[in-house]
Amino acid sequence: MLEMAILGLLQEAPMHGYELRKELATKLGTLRAAISYGTLYPTLKRLKLAGWIGEAEANNDIIPPMTSKRGRVVYKITAEGKEHFADLLTQAGPETYDDAGFGVHFTFFSRTDRATRLRILEGRRRRIEERREGLREVLARAADRLDAYTLELQRHGLDACEREVRWLEELITNERSGRTPAFRNRAGLAGALNPDPPETPSPQPDRP
Amino acid sequence: MLEMAILGLLQEAPMHGYELRKELATKLGTLRAAISYGTLYPTLKRLKLAGWIGEAEANNDIIPPMTSKRGRVVYKITAEGKEHFADLLTQAGPETYDDAGFGVHFTFFSRTDRATRLRILEGRRRRIEERREGLREVLARAADRLDAYTLELQRHGLDACEREVRWLEELITNERSGRTPAFRNRAGLAGALNPDPPETPSPQPDRP
């Protein structure tokens, strides 16, 4: 998952670790908490070993600090890495639908074909609906067995689930109706979004 | 964290692993996903080693299945375990305020003194407010740098944060105003909650 996030960010521009982490923290929003260095650096090592990323000597003409010893390491994605990322974009396993996985996939939706976007949104909706049903079950059947605080926690959770399902419904409707990243008109910024990128109409490489 | 959850549940009744997991899954709600056995059993082992829980031979008079070989193991909390749990209830570190930690602590709020409850609720609120400010920052300053999907993810995250802060505000107000687990009147179940348990007015054992 982190693998996909890193590859996706490096596709936009070469970066060093510190930068990568900051970008990760802001872009991946709430679903995915800030990544730790204890995760980031080993992953970078792994990706380099797999040949998906490579080190680009820090361009000292542009960013000259760090003169000696252990200079900053700038990573850039390789051709194999781009290919692998393209695969990851269309694949969806169970981990695609948990909070972290969904956050990463969603972040790269503008580079994902419409069919895959729909598949992922619907998978996520299904996941949340299951969680919601579980909570309703508890609230309906075992409410008397639970103390007031536990009950309140369940209610709050149920609320969040219902809200997310509605959000997903809206996104799905939008996807189906053609206008791609066009979300409902929010106060003031109706026309601000790009009308539509070329958008290959999802020829989608058949893959199990 | 899982340690606290297990101790808390075993305080209610002795249980075996499978039961524990089910109880954990329903009670801890959404904040804490279902625990895996690969986590549960090693933790039980650790707790046993620490002397906080012990094995109680499965009472075959009541639950007779599993006749031979590797019978089911029923765990029960020890005196030391109860003491340790009481400590955990009043302590609050940084991990108390992330999703999982807060969920566990909140679940045991009916066994927590009011002062600690307030401390934890306020800590959680602070944590979420920070997350919210971060998102507002991004949305305000870097909105043009982000594509429509990423933007929508941030908005949804911000929405969830604002909602949770409001929820916490309400809980905090309730705590301060005395009526302990009495939440706002919800459609239909106004009088359904216990008026108030004995509730020691938080003499709170002074502890760093």
Add this chain to the structure above:
DNA sequence: GTGACGATGTATCGAGCCGATACATCGGAG
């Protein structure tokens, strides 16, 4: 100037936790 400090930056370690897997028993459906 210089010394302290905070931001930037790379990296490792121990421990917690997960998903997959293996194995075994029990109750019931076909």
Add this chain to the structure above:
DNA sequence: CTCCGATGTATCGGCTCGATACATCGTCAC
């Protein structure tokens, strides 16, 4: 009788986190 799904205990590899260490850079006070 046999298969199957629920119950039940347990381990393993691998991902991830928080803590920690170390080094450089810019800047502000003194």
